[in-house]
Amino acid sequence: MEIHNDMGYRVYVELKKENREFGMYPLCITTIEKDLISGGSLNQGDTVQIDEGVQRYDFDTDDTLAPDFVNSGEAIGVFELHKDLIISKTNQKEVMAGQVYKDKATLKEVMENYAIAQRFQFRVDRSNAVSYALLCLSEDCEWRFKASSINKSELFKVREFNDNHTCPLKDKVYEQRQASSSLIGGMIRPKLTNHKRKYTPRDIIDDVKSDLGVDVSYMLVWRAKEKAMNFLRSEPADSYKKLPGYLYTMDMTYPGSHTRMVKSPKNEFMYVYISLYAFIRGFDHCRPIVVVDGSHLKSYYTGTFVSASTLDGAAYGVIDSENDIAWTWFFEQFKIVYGERENMCIVSDRNKSIIKSVSRVYPDIPHFACIWHLWNNVYKKFKKSHAKLSEIYFSIAKAYTQAEFNNLMEKVEKVDIRVKEYLELAGYEKWTRLYAPINRGWTMTSNIVESINVALVSARKLPIYDFLEEVRKMFGRWNCSNRKEATQTYTTLGKKYQEMLTLNEEMSTRMTVVPSTEYLHTVNDGGRNYTVCMLERKCVCGRFQVDELPCPHAWAVLKSKFLMPEEYCSNYYKPNTIVMTYDLPVYPLPDKNDWNIPEHIAEEVVLPLKWKRPPGRQKKKRDKILSKLLQPKNQHSCSICGQGGHNKRTCRNAPRNK
Numbered sequence: 001m002e003i004h005n006d007m008g009y010r011v012y013v014e015l016k017k018e019n020r021e022f023g024m025y026p027l028c029i030t031t032i033e034k035d036l037i038s039g040g041s042l043n044q045g046d047t048v049q050i051d052e053g054v055q056r057y058d059f060d061t062d063d064t065l066a067p068d069f070v071n072s073g074e075a076i077g078v079f080e081l082h083k084d085l086i087i088s089k090t091n092q093k094e095v096m097a098g099q100v101y102k103d104k105a106t107l108k109e110v111m112e113n114y115a116i117a118q119r120f121q122f123r124v125d126r127s128n129a130v131s132y133a134l135l136c137l138s139e140d141c142e143w144r145f146k147a148s149s150i151n152k153s154e155l156f157k158v159r160e161f162n163d164n165h166t167c168p169l170k171d172k173v174y175e176q177r178q179a180s181s182s183l184i185g186g187m188i189r190p191k192l193t194n195h196k197r198k199y200t201p202r203d204i205i206d207d208v209k210s211d212l213g214v215d216v217s218y219m220l221v222w223r224a225k226e227k228a229m230n231f232l233r234s235e236p237a238d239s240y241k242k243l244p245g246y247l248y249t250m251d252m253t254y255p256g257s258h259t260r261m262v263k264s265p266k267n268e269f270m271y272v273y274i275s276l277y278a279f280i281r282g283f284d285h286c287r288p289i290v291v292v293d294g295s296h297l298k299s300y301y302t303g304t305f306v307s308a309s310t311l312d313g314a315a316y317g318v319i320d321s322e323n324d325i326a327w328t329w330f331f332e333q334f335k336i337v338y339g340e341r342e343n344m345c346i347v348s349d350r351n352k353s354i355i356k357s358v359s360r361v362y363p364d365i366p367h368f369a370c371i372w373h374l375w376n377n378v379y380k381k382f383k384k385s386h387a388k389l390s391e392i393y394f395s396i397a398k399a400y401t402q403a404e405f406n407n408l409m410e411k412v413e414k415v416d417i418r419v420k421e422y423l424e425l426a427g428y429e430k431w432t433r434l435y436a437p438i439n440r441g442w443t444m445t446s447n448i449v450e451s452i453n454v455a456l457v458s459a460r461k462l463p464i465y466d467f468l469e470e471v472r473k474m475f476g477r478w479n480c481s482n483r484k485e486a487t488q489t490y491t492t493l494g495k496k497y498q499e500m501l502t503l504n505e506e507m508s509t510r511m512t513v514v515p516s517t518e519y520l521h522t523v524n525d526g527g528r529n530y531t532v533c534m535l536e537r538k539c540v541c542g543r544f545q546v547d548e549l550p551c552p553h554a555w556a557v558l559k560s561k562f563l564m565p566e567e568y569c570s571n572y573y574k575p576n577t578i579v580m581t582y583d584l585p586v587y588p589l590p591d592k593n594d595w596n597i598p599e600h601i602a603e604e605v606v607l608p609l610k611w612k613r614p615p616g617r618q619k620k621k622r623d624k625i626l627s628k629l630l631q632p633k634n635q636h637s638c639s640i641c642g643q644g645g646h647n648k649r650t651c652r653n654a655p656r657n658k
Contacts (some may be wrong), residue, residue, distance in 0.1 A: 086155065090186065093117070095145075097161045103154045104132055107147060112183045116212050120165060132156065138167030179214045184224035185231065187211065192228050195470070196458045201225065236300040237608050239463030240269050244604040245597040246465055247272070250472075253589055256280065258337045262329065267605045271326060273317040273333040274468070278479060280337055282581040286310045287572050288344035289440060290334075292354060293449035294322050298461045301608040305460065305467070306330055309448045311581060312482065313475045314338065318464060320609055327357035335361055343438045347446055349373040350430070366437050369430045370446040371397045374423075382419055389415050393423075397444055399434050400542030439546060469589070476586035483582035489575040492566040497573040501549055501565060508555035515560075523553040532557050537568055549573070 088102040090109040101107040111134065115122055121137040122145070130152055136143035146160040188207065191199055204221040208214055233239070247259040256277035262270045287310065294306045297318065306327075307316040315334050319326035345366040348354045350373065358367045375393055392411050399405040413420045428435040433444065452474075459470040491498045514522040519535035530553045532539045543551035548570035550558055558565050571577050637644045641653035 095158065095161060095163075097158050099158045100150070101147075101156045101158075104129075104149075104156050107132060107156045107158075109183060109186060111145065112180065116179060116183075116214060119213075120167075136165065136167055141165055141167035143167070179208065179212060179216055179220075181220055181223040181227055184208055184216065184221060185227035188224065189228045189231060192225070192232060195462055195466075199225075233463055233466050236463045239465040240301075240606040240608050242465040242592070243269070243272065243468075243606050244601045245592075245595055246468070247274075248597055248601050249589060249592075249595050250274070250276070253587060254278070258333065260333055261606075263606060264609075266607070268607045268609045269320075269464075270609065271317060271319045271329055272464075272468070273315065273330060274472075275315040275334075275337045276472070276475070276586060278582075278584040278586050279312075279314045279475075281584050282312075283310065283314055283338055285572075285577050285581040287441060287443075288341040289347060289443045290314065290344070291347045291443065291446050291449050293348060293446050293453065294319075294351070295453040295456075295460065297464070297467065299463055299467070301464070303464065303609070305453070305456070305471075307449050307452055308334055309452065311448075312478050313452065313471075316471055316475075318468070322351060322353050324353045324356050327351075327353045328360055331357050331361040340365065345436075345438055345440055347440070347443055349446060367430075368436065368440055369426070370444075371431050372445045372447075374426060374431050378419055378422060381422065382416060389419070396423075397432050399432065400546060401540070402434065405432070405434050433546060434542075439548075441546070441548070472586070472589065476588075479582050479586050483579065483585065486575050486578040486582060489578075491575070493569060493573045494575060494578055497549065497569070500547075501569070504550060504552045505555050505559075505565075507552035508559070511553065511556040513556050513560040521557045521560075523556050525553060534563075534568070 086100050086102055087110070088106060090106055090113060092110045092113075095110065095114050101110065111122070120143070122134045122143070123137050124133070125135045125144075126133040130149040132147045134145040135141075142162055143165050144160065144162045145158070147156050147158045149155060150157050184204065188199070188204055191197065191207075201218055201221045204225060205216060205218070208216050208221065234242075243261060247261060250259055251257060254277045258275040258280070259273065261272045264270055290308050290310060292306070292308045294304045297303045297305055303318045303320055304322050304326075305316070305318055306322075308314050308330075315330075315337065317330060317333075319330065340362070345368055346358055346362065347368045347370060348358075350367075350369045355367065358365065371394065375390065378393070389412065392408050392415075396405060396408045396412070399408060409420060412423070423431070429437060433440060455474060456467075456471065459467050459474075462470065486494070489495060493501060510526075512524045514524070516522060519533055521532045521534070523530045523532055530540050532544070532553050534554070534557060536545075537548075537554075538545045539551050539553050541551055541553060543549075544554045550565045550568050554568065555565065557563075558568070566574075636647070638646055638648055638651045638653070640648045640651045640655050642656040643653060
């Protein structure tokens, strides 16, 4: 207990008189030197500041008021109750007169739970800021409950409680009005913290029946779920208000990061861009092949999530839609942070807005197409879904030599000359490894950003603040996992590249080497000769210079000269380089309750972009491409008889022998 004034002291004395137990109400006294106080006499209610920072309050009080005040039960308003005496949890099972609750909301939820547990219903007789009175739903029942605030504080005390029911049984059990959406929302709230969990209204109905023994409607649990979601993540519109403070906290937590947000003249959200310093620092140690893509958000206010990745994420953000201005702004921010590097290139699905934006911001940087998206365009345009043509196409894209490329294109021409003309018109330099002006390595598709989009498929339903936080945490987990894997790699190359190097060595065992100079060699492989130049790290097969790993022919030369193969591998494949890519971790962000945000940032207004939701239910999955639709479906068989055409529920055949 904390005694704040003279009345509090007198109340304390009266309490000690009523309860003489030694351990009850221990008193800790701090004395203050009288001469420490400067100034004259004090008037009622005056406050004097003392050197030690302690405040002293003096009041003129009538001593005779203290006993009456204690007997009235309102001593709680003078000094604070011990925390153990105040009920703050809503799972309170017993209700009785004299109990003190943290606030009215807690008391209301306790009474709703109590009514459901005791299988009766009540109606509100009076409810305002200082009182809360309940009666039984039946007019003739004696059950009543009264509570009121203590000294107009938030604390509520039960003044009267008659728990005796005299109502008919039917009034108690035929309906349960206390199973409100607010009560159910509070019950299911812990099950909704994980956004990846599928918790349907049907599941909620079953849980309410199991936990409370109450039948509820579909619409009631739908509203309960909405209230629980809004409590956990606030209203979708309020999520935009958190963005200025969120970006400021990221700048303070990750110095050197680049975060930007753009609003319309009406303070409506337009774009946000984020590059954490851990990404910026690691970019110099990975191959500068930047893969970009966008995916639609599916929350109440839509938008487009955009990202740029190398090994992992390098930058991400949200734009209003995939348009020329938005993509140009995103690439401008990316260029401010990362600039241009030698042998840098961009890979995308060749969206029209991306093509225009890259040509404006990076006019000298090659812009390649994702070979998977290009092939889907071929499917849609020419309706070719033959597996043979698909295999030929991907072999062309990954061809190492001109002879191999020409041979495969002739096969395409025999199947459909229109496909050959379309691929030629698209530009060989955009989708083939052979004609690419720089070495794009194995990055032939936009799989890295597609993987990011798939990993965030459930998070894209969240409000924008919660979504951006999920993206940050996901990249942080990936950063930690990749750094751990790299530090625990004890081979000379990363796991993937070490396996490729080992496979190439196995293929070189039956090859013979004929040296011409110190660096120039001829390697015979199954009757065919290949020229290998170790100085320039080239082989006529094309794999040595493109893969930046010793091909089987180069391996044969290395073994003949007892050279270490790792010296002829790209530094990007070595564990030390990979460790430096993930050297800086993505540290945890402080809880939003601990944010220390300047006032001018906290008061910044950010409104959601005005947008009219289209009619009908939103799509949750993208339409399947023609190639997927034409693929033969898996044939299922009955688990009882083993035959097709039905399942075990409708099976009328004899069980098969096992």
